[in-house]
Amino acid sequence: MPTIVEIADLKKLAQKRVPKMFFDYADSGSWTESTYRANESDFQKIMLRQRVAVDMTNRNLKTQLVGQNISMPVAIAPTGLAGMQHADGEMLAAQACEEAGIPYTLSTMSICSIEDVAAATSQPFWFQLYVMKDRGFVNSLIDRAKAAGCSALVLTFDLQILGQRHKDIRNQLSAPPRLTPKHLLQMATRPGWCLKMAGTKRHDFRNIVGHAPGVTDLSSLGAWTAEQFDPKLSWEDIEWIKERWGGPLILKGILDPDDAAIAAQSGADALIVSNHGGRQLDGARSSIQALPSIVDKVGDQIEIHLDGGIRSGQDVLKALCMGAKGVYIGRPYLYGLGALGKPGVSKVLEIIRNELDITMALCGERDVTQLGLHNIDPASEFIK
Numbered sequence: 001m002p003t004i005v006e007i008a009d010l011k012k013l014a015q016k017r018v019p020k021m022f023f024d025y026a027d028s029g030s031w032t033e034s035t036y037r038a039n040e041s042d043f044q045k046i047m048l049r050q051r052v053a054v055d056m057t058n059r060n061l062k063t064q065l066v067g068q069n070i071s072m073p074v075a076i077a078p079t080g081l082a083g084m085q086h087a088d089g090e091m092l093a094a095q096a097c098e099e100a101g102i103p104y105t106l107s108t109m110s111i112c113s114i115e116d117v118a119a120a121t122s123q124p125f126w127f128q129l130y131v132m133k134d135r136g137f138v139n140s141l142i143d144r145a146k147a148a149g150c151s152a153l154v155l156t157f158d159l160q161i162l163g164q165r166h167k168d169i170r171n172q173l174s175a176p177p178r179l180t181p182k183h184l185l186q187m188a189t190r191p192g193w194c195l196k197m198a199g200t201k202r203h204d205f206r207n208i209v210g211h212a213p214g215v216t217d218l219s220s221l222g223a224w225t226a227e228q229f230d231p232k233l234s235w236e237d238i239e240w241i242k243e244r245w246g247g248p249l250i251l252k253g254i255l256d257p258d259d260a261a262i263a264a265q266s267g268a269d270a271l272i273v274s275n276h277g278g279r280q281l282d283g284a285r286s287s288i289q290a291l292p293s294i295v296d297k298v299g300d301q302i303e304i305h306l307d308g309g310i311r312s313g314q315d316v317l318k319a320l321c322m323g324a325k326g327v328y329i330g331r332p333y334l335y336g337l338g339a340l341g342k343p344g345v346s347k348v349l350e351i352i353r354n355e356l357d358i359t360m361a362l363c364g365e366r367d368v369t370q371l372g373l374h375n376i377d378p379a380s381e382f383i384k
C-alpha cells in the first residue's frame with residue numbers, strides 16, 4: 001500500500017482500481033477540458049499573506065452553511081454514478097461524511113437510492129435535484145427526499161442539456177448503456193472492483209429505475225434519461241420547487257454575475273458558483289476566477305458557496321478568503337472512494353481538514369469564519 005499524503009496519491013490508486021471507463025468518466029471535463037484544468041490551476045495564481053507571531057492556540061474550523069452546523073466549511077458535491085467508482089459508493093461516502101460532521105449531497109443520478117442512503121445513515125444528508133420534463137417524477141423525487149429527512153435541496157441549473165464529453169464518447173459510455181467487449185476487458189483487469197460489485201444488488205440508477213414510468217432496465221433507463229433533461233428549465237421553476245420542498249434551497253451552477261443577481265432574488269437560500277467541474281461549457285471561466293465578481297454583486301444578499309478545482313485544504317482556504325462561505329468537493333472524494341471505499345473518503349476529508357487548519361494558522365488566523373481578502377497577497381491575480 002503506497003503512503004497517502006495528498007489527494008493526488010488517492011487519484012493514482014483509484015486509477016489502478018477502477019475500470020478505465022468509470023475512472024475516465026469521473027476524471028474528465030468537456031471538450032478540450034480547458035475549463036476543467038483552469039478550475040485547478042487558477043488556485044495557484046492566488047498567493048497568501050504569511051503572518052507571524054500570532055497566538056495559534058484554540059483554532060476553529062466549525063461554521064454553518066444554510067443555517068446548519070458543520071465541522072468544517074466543506075461538503076461533498078453531488079456526482080452521478082458515484083456507485084460505479086466503488087460498490088455502494090453513495091452509502092459509503094454518506095457514512096464517511098456523517099462521521100466527519102459535514103454534508104453529503106446525493107445526486108439525482110445516483111446508483112444507490114435516496115432510501116438506500118437514508119437507511120445507511122442516521123444524520124440528514126442533502127439531495128441534488130435535476131429538473132426533468134416529467135414534473136410528476138420531479139415532484140416524487142422532492143417528496144421522497146423530504147420523507148427521507150434530507151435537510152437541504154441543491155437545485156442544479158447548469159445542465160439543461162449535457163455538455164460534450166469526448167472521453168465518455170471514446171469509451172462508449174453514453175446512453176443507451178451497453179456493455180461492449182472493451183468494457184468487459186476493462187472490468188476484467190480490476191478484479192477487486194468486480195468482486196465488490198458482484199456482492200451488491202445496487203447496480204443501477206435506483207432513484208429512477210422502479211420510480212419513473214416505463215423504466216424497467218438499463219436500456220429503457222438510457223432512453224428515458226437521454227430525453228428527460230429539460231431544455232426549458234427557467235427561473236420561474238424555482239417557485240414551485242421551493243414551495244413543494246419547503247426547506248433550505250441551494251441553487252447550483254451560477255457563473256455569471258448577471259445570473260447571480262437573478263438567483264439572489266429567486267428565493268433560494270444560497271447559490272453555488274460552479275461550472276459543473278468543467279463538464280458543461282468548456283471555455284467558461286474557472287470557478288475561483290468567477291467568485292470575486294459574484295461576491296461583489298450579491299455577497300450581501302445571498303449566501304455564496306463554490307465548487308470546482310478544490311484539491312487541498314489550502315484551496316478551501318483561498319475560496320473562503322475570496323468570499324465563499326463554504327465549498328464542495330467532487331473528484332477528490334470520488335478518487336478516495338475508488339481507491340479505498342469508505343476509508344478513502346474519510347482519508348480525503350482528514351487530509352483537507354488538516355491542510356486547511358495548518359494553512360490557516362500559518363496565515364496568522366485562528367477562526368475559519370474570520371478569513372477574508374486581508375489574507376490574500378494583493379499581487380495575486382483576480383484581486384482588484
Ligand SMILES: Cc1cc2nc3c(=O)[nH]c(=O)nc-3n(C[C@H](O)[C@H](O)[C@H](O)COP(=O)(O)O)c2cc1C
Pocket residue numbers: 025026027039077078079080081107108109128156252274275276277278279307308309310328329330331332
Ligand atoms: C463524475 C461527476 C459526476 C457529476 N454529477 C453531477 C450530478 O449528478 N449533479 C450535479 O449537480 N453535479 C454533478 N457533477 C458536478 C459536481 O457536483 C461539481 O460541480 C464538480 O464536480 C466540482 O468540481 P471538482 O470535481 O473539481 O470538485 C458531477 C461531477 C463529476 C466529476
Ligand SMILES: O=C(O)C(=O)c1ccccc1
Pocket residue numbers: 079080081109159276279
Ligand atoms: O456527469 C455529470 O456531470 C452529470 O451531472 C450527470 C448527468 C447525467 C447522468 C449522470 C451524471
